[in-house]
Amino acid sequence: MSLLQGVLMRIRYAAAACAGLALLASSTGCTVPEAGSTGITVTADGQPVGVLMVCHHHIDAAVLYTGDGGDESEDVGSWSRAQPAGGFVTWPLRTGGAGWSVDRQPPATLERQRTYVLYGATEDNSWSTTDVSFTLAHLAALTPGRVRYFAGEVPGADDDGYLTASTEDFRADACEDD
Incomplete structure (x- = not known):
């Protein structure tokens, strides 16, 4: 050569x-690194309540959108906090509260055939939480104290990896991998 x-x-x-x-x-x-998990539950009268378990760092915003995150997705609700959230937090999606302010009011009535996705975020896009997708049928199947959240391939999860469990189980599972 x-x-x-x-x-x-x-x-x-x-x-x-x-x-x-x-x-x-x-x-x-x-991708934005994950700081925790998002879940959804309901009040006694069936109103949706956001649930976050922030395992590390902080979350100071939340977003509700429709669809799968693609071109057809649309933000339909957003919330923010003056003081970042850490640990376990909940808030009624319709009214905010518990430190959450409604920045974009979600629809008064969710559409029957539509999928909604909720996740926690930071204003500077440095952290987020795993999202939770749900429909009106999922909300109707929930009761107070039961949380729908993404758990992956575990016993009891549906085909998409979502599990409905007690608030205590959600809190324990949310930071299991951290």
């Missing part, structure tokens, strides 16, 4: 390595 062939081979290897790195970099998206 001549010196020129050796140099050309090294250039090819370097170009292939750079192309591979560029492909890898372009296929990974920017």
Whole structure:
């Protein structure tokens, strides 16, 4: 092998390595690290209540949107806190409270065939919580003290990984992986 062939081979290897790195970099998206979990429950009269278990860092906002996060998604509710939330917090979606202010009022009546997604966030997009998706049918099946949340592939979870359990179980499960 001549010196020129050796140099050309090294250039090819370097170009292939750079192309591979560029492909890898372009296929990974920017994600916000998770600081905890989100759940949904209801009041005695069936009104939705947001539930967060903040395991570390803080959460100072929450967003409710429709759809799957794609082009058809639409933000339909948002809340913020003057003091960041830590630990276990709940708030009525319709009225806010418990430190939460309603920034964008959610619909007075949720649509029957629509999927809603709720998650906690930070104003600077540094942290978020796992989201919870729900429909009116999911809310109708809940009772106070029972929380729907994403648990992954665990016994009792539905095909999408959502589990309905007691508030105590949600609190225990939420920070299990942290």
